[in-house]
Amino acid sequence: MFGRRRRHRHASTDTIEIPLNGVRPLSTAPQNQPLTVVKVAAGRRATHRLTEMGLTPGVEVKIVQNNGGPLLLAVRGSRLAIGRCLAHKVLVSTG
Numbered sequence: 215m216f217g218r219r220r221r222h223r224h225a226s227t228d229t230i231e232i233p234l235n236g237v238r239p240l241s242t243a244p245q246n247q248p249l250t251v252v253k254v255a256a257g258r259r260a261t262h263r264l265t266e267m268g269l270t271p272g273v274e275v276k277i278v279q280n281n282g283g284p285l286l287l288a289v290r291g292s293r294l295a296i297g298r299c300l301a302h303k304v305l306v307s308t309g
Contacts, residue, residue, distance in 0.1 A: 239303070240304040252306060285297075
């Protein structure tokens, strides 16, 4: 017990800088408007998971439901729900 340190996994404390050219995190984007994924600003595992779900740069996404919890998205003809923390790492532009 002594001399050993426990490693805890914490959420990333990195901040995402939002440029003024209309790019914003998916978690702050408006509902029911077509959005285009610009970049996934996440770690290797989260990026892999989002890629497997179809969220890749250039794909069109629409937020179907945004009630304060997970976001319900329409992506490539299907619906998927992602948590707000994960949605904050996906950068989108309107149009």
